[in-house]
Amino acid sequence: MVNFKGVDILDGAQFSREEIEHILAVTAEFDNRLKTEHKVALADGYLMGALFFEPSTRTRLSFEAAMHRLGGDVIGFADAGATSAKKGESLSDTIRSVDQYVDLIAMRHPQVGAARVAAEAAEAVVLNGGDGAGQHPTQALLDLYTIRTERGGIDGKTVVLCGDLKHGRTVHAGVELYKHYGCRLVFVAPDQLRMPDEITASLKSHGVVVEETTNLEHALADADVFYMTRIQKERFADPAEYERLKGSYILNRELIERVNPGVTILHPLPRVDEIATDVDDLSGAAYFRQMRNGVTTRMALIALVLGLL
Secondary structure, X not given: OOOOOOOOEOOHHHOOHHHHHHHHHHHHHHHHHOOOOOOOOOOXXXXXXXXXXXXXXXXXXXHHHHHHHOOOEEEEEOOHHHOHHHXXXXXXXXXXXXXXXXXXXXXXXXXXXXXXXXXXXXXXXXXXXXXXXXXXXXXXXXXXXXXXXXXXXXOOOEEEEEOOOOOOHHHHHHHHHHHHHOOEEEEEOOHXXXXXXXXXXXXXXXXXXXXXXXXXXXXXXXXXXXXXXXXXXXXXXXXXXXXXXXOOOOEOHHHHHHHOOOOEXXXXXXXXXXXXXXXXXXXXXXXHXXXXXXXXXXXXXXXXXXXXX
């Protein structure tokens, strides 16, 4: 029996396949209900703190939309400069303060490990909405749900992860889920932005088939799912290095139609120039549908960690 009540959602590695399947099943239930209902009022009277110390569009708004769709309420901030952190307050003290007001916390922070610090400080449940270049487990779960809905299943799929794999918290969390489904993983990145060696080694030790390449076209040809990520300017200490690498890989319509017209294309967004806009109306361009799935996935997680299901 899977029970998530009171469980912090901090990284992709914390889940078993049984737990992932339960989350996906609840997500599908909410997905179906929202087709005929505007609200599924399970969280009436509950309050979520949305603490975004780092810029966010989709993650913050989908967490807030999820809580409102569940009938709950939200307080929080989207500018750390407007909080007491600017006065020198520690993250731990900020979390202890917010903990006095809310039933759960959804948080994004630029420092790796910040979500775990928050979970240790709070009695409320913490949902990690991204901790620097660390983890983004709720995004990884909605990505997995999107793969299932777009491809009809997950097991045995070839998933290509392309772009900034060194700093990509969405892919760091995602590979921890794909390993439960026998997926073949292909990493496409410049040498400077390769998937961290410790992650690749861990995957291989679990029997995951991993290929690393710098050849986008070769990887695209074999992909069931092509997961593109942007080169993350904010993670570079040297702006010149970013400028040199930012256009490393670009997907456009001509390339996709020539090499693999049946591929499913995902992107956690925002994009810069790594997916041309002429891709957007291809049937396999799923990134805006992927974004929509963020609401129902986060509804599922909120309901489960609050013990409402």
